Amino acid sequence: MKKVSIFLFIIIITLSLTGCWGKKELDEISLISGLAIDPSEKGYLISVQVMVPGEITGETRSAASNARMFSEEGESIFQAIRKLTMKMPRKAYFTHLMVIIINEEVAKDNMLEIIDLCLRDTEIRPDVPIIISKDDMARDILKSVTHIENIPANKVKKTGTNMNENWTATKTITLLNLFNAMASDGVNPTLIGATVVGDEKEGETTKNVEDIESPAMIELRYFSVFKNNKLIGWLDEDESRGYSYLIGEIHSSIMTVPCDEYNTYNLEIYSFKTKEDVKIKEGKPVVYIDYYIVTNVGEIGCSINLKNMDEVKKLESIFEEEVIENSYYTIEQLQIKYQSDIVGFGEMIHRKEPKIWKALKEDWDSHFENLEVVIDAKVKIRRPGTIRGQIIDEIIK
Amino acid sequence: MRSFKDIFDSIKKQAQNNQNEEKKLLISKDLKKNINNIKDYLGSSTDLILREFIIGEKYRCALFIIDGLTNGVYIYDYLLKPLMVDVRNTKLSVEINSPQDLFKVLKDRVISLIDIKDDDDFYQLVDALLTGDSLLFVDGVAKAFIIETKGWQDRGVTEASSQMVVRGPKDSFNETLRTNTMLIRRRIKDPNLRIENKTIGTRSRTDVAIMYIKGIANDKVVEEIHERLDRIKIDAILESSYIEQLIQDNRFSPFPTISNTERPDSAAASLLSGFVVLLIDGTPYTLIVPGLFISLFHTAEDYYHRFFFSTMVRLVRSFVFFLALLTPSIYIAITTFHQEMLPTPLLISISNQREGIPFPAFIEALLMEMTFEILREAGIRMPRAIGSAITVVGGLVLGEAAVQAGIVSSVMVIVVSLTAISSLITPAYDLGISVRLLRFVFMFLSASFGLYGITIGLLFLLLHLCSLRSFGIPYLYPLAPFNFEAFKDSIIRQPLWKDWKRPNLVSHGNVRQKPPKIAAPKPPKSSKEKNR
Numbered sequence: 001m002k003k004v005s006i007f008l009f010i011i012i013i014t015l016s017l018t019g020c021w022g023k024k025e026l027d028e029i030s031l032i033s034g035l036a037i038d039p040s041e042k043g044y045l046i047s048v049q050v051m052v053p054g055e056i057t058g059e060t061r062s063a064a065s066n067a068r069m070f071s072e073e074g075e076s077i078f079q080a081i082r083k084l085t086m087k088m089p090r091k092a093y094f095t096h097l098m099v100i101i102i103n104e105e106v107a108k109d110n111m112l113e114i115i116d117l118c119l120r121d122t123e124i125r126p127d128v129p130i131i132i133s134k135d136d137m138a139r140d141i142l143k144s145v146t147h148i149e150n151i152p153a154n155k156v157k158k159t160g161t162n163m164n165e166n167w168t169a170t171k172t173i174t175l176l177n178l179f180n181a182m183a184s185d186g187v188n189p190t191l192i193g194a195t196v197v198g199d200e201k202e203g204e205t206t207k208n209v210e211d212i213e214s215p216a217m218i219e220l221r222y223f224s225v226f227k228n229n230k231l232i233g234w235l236d237e238d239e240s241r242g243y244s245y246l247i248g249e250i251h252s253s254i255m256t257v258p259c260d261e262y263n264t265y266n267l268e269i270y271s272f273k274t275k276e277d278v279k280i281k282e283g284k285p286v287v288y289i290d291y292y293i294v295t296n297v298g299e300i301g302c303s304i305n306l307k308n309m310d311e312v313k314k315l316e317s318i319f320e321e322e323v324i325e326n327s328y329y330t331i332e333q334l335q336i337k338y339q340s341d342i343v344g345f346g347e348m349i350h351r352k353e354p355k356i357w358k359a360l361k362e363d364w365d366s367h368f369e370n371l372e373v374v375i376d377a378k379v380k381i382r383r384p385g386t387i388r389g390q391i392i393d394e395i396i397k
Numbered sequence: 398m399r400s401f402k403d404i405f406d407s408i409k410k411q412a413q414n415n416q417n418e419e420k421k422l423l424i425s426k427d428l429k430k431n432i433n434n435i436k437d438y439l440g441s442s443t444d445l446i447l448r449e450f451i452i453g454e455k456y457r458c459a460l461f462i463i464d465g466l467t468n469g470v471y472i473y474d475y476l477l478k479p480l481m482v483d484v485r486n487t488k489l490s491v492e493i494n495s496p497q498d499l500f501k502v503l504k505d506r507v508i509s510l511i512d513i514k515d516d517d518d519f520y521q522l523v524d525a526l527l528t529g530d531s532l533l534f535v536d537g538v539a540k541a542f543i544i545e546t547k548g549w550q551d552r553g554v555t556e557a558s559s560q561m562v563v564r565g566p567k568d569s570f571n572e573t574l575r576t577n578t579m580l581i582r583r584r585i586k587d588p589n590l591r592i593e594n595k596t597i598g599t600r601s602r603t604d605v606a607i608m609y610i611k612g613i614a615n616d617k618v619v620e621e622i623h624e625r626l627d628r629i630k631i632d633a634i635l636e637s638s639y640i641e642q643l644i645q646d647n648r649f650s651p652f653p654t655i656s657n658t659e660r661p662d663s664a665a666a667s668l669l670s671g672f673v674v675l676l677i678d679g680t681p682y683t684l685i686v687p688g689l690f691i692s693l694f695h696t697a698e699d700y701y702h703r704f705f706f707s708t709m710v711r712l713v714r715s716f717v718f719f720l721a722l723l724t725p726s727i728y729i730a731i732t733t734f735h736q737e738m739l740p741t742p743l744l745i746s747i748s749n750q751r752e753g754i755p756f757p758a759f760i761e762a763l764l765m766e767m768t769f770e771i772l773r774e775a776g777i778r779m780p781r782a783i784g785s786a787i788t789v790v791g792g793l794v795l796g797e798a799a800v801q802a803g804i805v806s807s808v809m810v811i812v813v814s815l816t817a818i819s820s821l822i823t824p825a826y827d828l829g830i831s832v833r834l835l836r837f838v839f840m841f842l843s844a845s846f847g848l849y850g851i852t853i854g855l856l857f858l859l860l861h862l863c864s865l866r867s868f869g870i871p872y873l874y875p876l877a878p879f880n881f882e883a884f885k886d887s888i889i890r891q892p893l894w895k896d897w898k899r900p901n902l903v904s905h906g907n908v909r910q911k912p913p914k915i916a917a918p919k920p921p922k923s924s925k926e927k928n929r
Contacts, residue, residue, distance in 0.1 A: 004649070015845045023733045025758060026751040031736075031744065053749035058744075095737030096744060123737070154741075199457070 013078060029093040033154060034069060037114060038103040040073045046080035047071040047139035048092060051088075077117050092122035098157045100130045100175070101138040101194065104236050107224070107231040115182065126176035129157055132224050134193035134234065141194050144218050182229055185361050186346020189226045190243075193234060194211035195219050227340040227365065235333070242330025245291065245323060246343045248274035254298060257322045263301025267319055267381065269293055276353035284372070285349045285356050291323060291377040299385045304386045320377040327375045341368045398850065409912040422519040428536035432459055435532075438523060450481055456499050457536040464530035468548025475509045476531065476544065483507070496537030502654045503535070504542065512545030521920045524602065551576065559826060560660050562698040569659045574604050574678035580661035580674075581608060587669060589613070595626055597640070603632035604678040608664075609906050613904050618868045622673055623685055637684050638678040646866050651834050653827035653869040656688040665696040671904020687867035687903065689874055691887045694718070694823035699890050707890040714822060716889050721819035721832045725762045726843035726851055732758045734847030759844035761805050764835070765813040768795050773817075878902070 034049035048070050055066045068299060070087050074080025084092060102114060118124045119186050172179075173191050181189035197219045223235045223243055236241055244250055250272040256264050271294035281285050297306065305311045334340060346364050350357040360367045424431050432447065439445050444464040451457055458480070462472060484507060489505075493499050504513060516522055517540045526532050529547035551564060554576065557569035557748045568578045578592055589611040596602050605626065610621055625644040641655045642648075658664055659681045667685045675684040685692070694714045699707040706822065731738055731746060739747070754761060772791040779787055800807045820829050835858070842850030865872035875883030883900035885891035897910040 015841060023757075024736070025753070025842075026732050026744075026748045028734065031741075031748065033741075051745055054752055057746045057749045093736065096741045125737075169800070206659065267423045 004200065024093075025090065028090055030088055030090040030252055031096050032092050032094050033096065033098050034101065034142045035094070035097060035099075036101045036103075036142040037077060037106055038138050038199045039105045039109070040078060041097045042073045042324075043075040044077050044080050044106070045071060045073050045139070046077060046084065047142055048081070048084060049142050050088070050092075061080075069139070071139060077114060094121065094124065096153050097124055097128050099130055099142075101133050102130065102191075103133050103143050103317075104135070104193075104224075104231065106138075107132050107191070107226075109230070111226075111229050111231075113186040115175070115179055119179060124175070126179075127174045129172040130178055130191055131172075131220070132193045132213075132231065134195050134222065134224075136196050140196055141218055144196055172310055181226075184344075185364060186341070186348075186350045186357070187344035188340045189229070190223045190340045190342040191226070191231075192220050194223045194387075195221065223342070225334070225340050225342055226336045226366070227338065232340065233332070233338055238326065239333050242326040242328075243343065245327050246274075246289065246330060248272060255293075255295070255319055255322065258320055259302035259304075264299070265301065265304075265315060266297075266299035267379070268293035268298040269295050276348050276352075279350050279370070280356060282354060285353055285360070286372045286374060287345050287348055288374045288376070291375075291379075293319075293323070293377065293379045295379060295381055297381060312381055316381055318381045319379045323377045323379070324375050328373075331373050335371070336369075339365050339369050341365065343374065345371055408784065423517050424522065424534075424539055424541060426537055427541045428457055428459055428534055431534050431541070435461060435521065435523065435526075436640065436739075438519075439447075448477070452480060452484055452499065452503075453493070456493075456496055458884075459534040459536075459551075461526055461532040461534075462546065463526060465530065466527075466549050467531060471510060471546040471548065472531065476533075476546065479507045479509060496535050500535050500538045500540065503533070504506045507534075508542070508544065510544055510546065514543050515540045516543055517541075527602070530602075539605060547575075549573075554580065557660050558661070560612070560658060560824065562660075562696065562701070565701045566660075566662050566696050568660060568661060570664075570676075570681040570683060572679050572681060574606055577661070577681075577683065578606055578608070579675045581665055581668070581674070584665040585610070586878070590668070590839050594625075595623075597626060597629050597631070599630070599632050600635045601635065603634040605634070606676040608671060608676060609673040610666060610668050610671070613907060614670070614673050615671060615903060615905070618673055618687060618870070618903075621868050622675070633678060634679075636680045637675065637682045640675060640677060641684055646817075646868070647864075650861065650865055651831040652690065652862065652865065652872070653693070653825070653831070654688045654865060654872060656685045656692050656825060657682045658685060658697075658785075659683070660697050666697065666700065667692075669909070671899050687869065687870040689785045689870065689900075689903075690862060690865075690872050691874075691876065693823065693828040694888070696824040700893070702889050704892040711888050711890060714824070717822045718828075718832065721816055721829075722836055723839060723851065724816045724819065725766060725814055725836060726839035726854075727848075728808070729758050729762055729840060730847045730851055731841040733844070746805075747808050750808050753803050755804070756808050758809075761809050762840060763810070764838070765799075765805055765809050766816075769813055769817050770833070770868055858907065873903050875900060 032048045032052045033051045036047040036049075038045040050068045050070065052066055052068060054262060056215045071082050072080045072087065074083050079094065083203070092226040100114075100118065102111070106114070118128070120124065125389065129308070131141075157172070178189050178191065181187050184338070195218075197217050213341070221240075222237070223240045224231050225233045225235060244253075250269060253269045253272075255267045255269060258264050271292075273292040275290040275292070277290075279288065302304075331343075334342065341364065346360070349360065424434070436445070436447070438807075446462050446464050448462075449457065450460070454822070460472075460476065460480075473891045479501070491498070491502055491504060500515075501688040504515070516525075522532055522541055525543040529549065531542075531544045531546045533542040533544060535541075539727075542881050551573050552571045553572055554568045556567045560878075568580060570580060582590065587610060591607075591609055591611050593607045595605045595607065607619070607622055607626075622644070629640070629643050631639065631643065636722070637657060641657070647654060648824075657666070664683050664685065666673055673686045675686060677683070694711060699711060732751070736744055751758070756764065772787070772795070775787055776784075776791075776896065796810055800810055820832050823829050823832070823928045839851060839854050842854045844850075846853070862873055863871075863877050871878050874880065875887055880901060882898045883902075885895075886897075886900075891897070893910065897905055897908070899905070899909055
């Protein structure tokens with residue numbers, strides 16, 4: 001009995017002495033949804049977007065914005081974040097961070113410090129998407145009030161995901177992806193760029209959501225190209241598309257080929273598989289990439305008889321050519337314009353031919369310039385859609 | 398050492414026996430003296446009824462009954478009538494020369510009741526009288542009859558009130574021991590079903606029946622029960638819980654190591670699995686020994702439905718046990734320590750509701766849990782007539798108004814109601830009580846250490862459960878000393894048409910059911926085929 005009471009006493013004392021160490025009530029923290037990093041004279045200009053729960057889920061929603069923004073300058077990012085406490089009534093809480101937006105200028109200058117901070121900090125998750133602001137301040141993108149999604153930062157994140165799943169041109173890259181790409185020898189990192197389209201000043205006010213068509217919208221477009229952990233340029237839309245093919249990051253997308261001056265053939269990709277292989281030819285590695293693309297007919301602008309297998313085969317080969325050409329074009333651009341291997345050919349060689357890789361590793365970027373890549377594609381059309389025949393033919397008749 | 402202990406024990410036992418023997422007091426031949434003795438001993442209580450009469454010309458007799466404990470029909474039609482009326486009209490064809498002769502004739506030829514014995518011990522006689530038997534004294538004989546005439550007001554066999562079923566027998570035990578043994582005997586007509594009686598309580602002299610099936614029940618458990626029951630020295634047993642608390646293994650455990658039931662079918666099922674059932678006079682709740690943790694999750698109905706459904710329901714119950722135990726503490730832990738664990742939209746929603754609540758989550762949870770406990774207790778104790786008032790006050794005022802006034806958040810109300818409903822789902826009320834208690838412990842732990850606290854608490858709980866034994870059987874059996882055969886009827890319920898064995902630690906592991914050789918019945922042949 002005495003033992004038990006002593007035990008209980010100790011338990012109660014320890015329980016009460018901890019004083020709920022590490023406790024933070026929900027009304028003592030500010031949930032940060034977005035972090036924007038811009039350059040400034042002092043060093044960095046940090047902007048954080050704080051979610052206002054009452055405006056997002058409250059029963060009586062006012063016209064007020066769903067999020068608030070706080071900015072602070074500092075010599076380092078961490079210093080600036082801590083300096084924010086002078087302006088914020090509650091502790092900034094980063095675990096629900098949805099997006100990190102980095103100004104193009106910062107990315108051109110120094111990315112390593114940002115990556116170090118974000119990975120080192122216990123609150124920021126490694127799966128936060130990172131986006132580069134192209135032509136605009138990062139904070140302007142974070143500021144734009146948007147339709148549909150309540151929180152601007154969430155809009156940026158979800159648009160990325162949506163595009164990734166239904167369109168090819170972009171792929172959201174997370175903090176961890178970025179770090180892996182930076183740490184690896186055989187691949188250079190790439191990030192998507194975001195811009196504000198329309199009137200930026202209007203975009204900051206809630207007026208932006210009052211109209212049916214917003215005066216300002218956030219748009220995710222283009223891949224950036226990095227070399228030596230610094231941003232060196234951007235891929236245009238065609239190149240971005242070719243890049244997506246090369247890395248095989250396509251879930252569902254549309255392929256378009258013009259059939260005459262105004263009209264196009266469109267196929268909807270529903271399965272996209274890439275097979276990579278590396279072979280040694282005369283002591284040099286050659287990368288082979290095979291696409292296997294399964295599609296449905298999406299939109300046909302010209303007369304073609306889909307009941308005829310030969311016609312279908314012909315259509316398939318048109319698209320095969322298109323994909324191959326697009327990929328070659330992108331590789332060429334990467335080799336000549338940027339000399340940066342963002343696709344990860346080096347990684348492929350490393351995996352398949354580790355012995356050769358050892359020799360190439362040291363100076364991969366210059367070797368990449370002369371790398372031979374052979375691309376082959378197989379496009380399969382599975383279903384013509386709900387109308388089998390030619391609507392155009394029927395009408396013209 | 399052991400032999401020494403045995404010797405010591407036997408000496409002790411002998412001493413006890415001697416004490417009992419010393420208490421024996423022979424009655425006298427003189428009727429007057431006997432009557433006076435009994436009257437003195439019982440203090441002439443008003444319910445003690447004495448009827449003096451004369452058989453033949455000279456044989457004076459006296460009949461004692463306790464009013465209310467005896468069956469009137471027995472007394473008038475089968476006792477007094479034969480003794481006083483029929484005796485005169487019948488030729489007994491035996492010559493009666495002495496009171497001893499009469500005594501014999503009365504037993505053999507006159508009294509037409511089934512259970513009749515004679516005794517010469519005063520205390521035995523009084524004991525019998527107080528249990529509802531009649532005493533018949535004959536002047537000149539130093540013995541008296543104990544005639545079984547028990548019969549008193551009894552609630553009758555009614556529907557079970559705390560362990561309801563949708564499908565299954567509706568009868569339940571009542572307060573009369575004999576009725577209860579009857580209800581079980583009617584279900585199990587096995588000659589091996591044994592009923593052993595004990596009288597416990599120096600003042601209440603409560604009958605306790607130990608029921609088991611010889612050859613199925615673990616003999617060591619039966620032996621242990623006998624020993625533990627013998628050790629009880631208490632003045633009265635008013636409910637089976639008295640016995641439960643006095644013979645259970647770990648007295649400081651919040652968990653019941655002896656389960657109980659008020660359903661005869663559950664008791665019968667337990668007997669058939671090799672458990673021992675203790676029936677206590679004066680209460681409809683019978684004890685099932687040994688109590689296993691897993692059996693607290695079982696109901697009689699599990700066996701009356703098909704196994705898919707029963708298995709699902711059992712899994713739900715096991716899951717809900719944790720829900721009832723941990724919901725408030727997990728809520729506290731997540732909202733005060735681990736906000737990163739919630740999906741963002743949910744966190745925003747909770748955060749919005751927490752906005753402006755004056756208390757920290759822990760105090761808020763404590764407040765609501767206490768409120769619920771108060772409501773619950775009030776709901777049980779209140780007079781029926783004001784029931785609706787409590788419902789209105791409890792449900793509307795405390796729930797909705799508290800939220801609207803901004804004292805508690807609506808998530809908290811959801812958490813508390815979920816917990817409350819969850820704690821009611823466990824079939825064993827006892828388990829619900831322990832869960833209620835432990836819930837507060839877990840709330841303290843989570844408020845201090847977050848999920849670490851909950852994890853540590855769960856670890857300790859598991860250790861504690863593993864350390865428990867009920868009459869030598871591990872409490873977590875068949876989960877902790879894992880036994881596959883017994884596991885088939887634990888958190889899952891196997892189909893009845895499969896091999897079915899009894900839990901091997903509890904019983905002798907006999908086969909309960911063997912599947913027939915052709916496992917699945919075949920459809921009858923159609924008439925067309927027959928004609929061919």
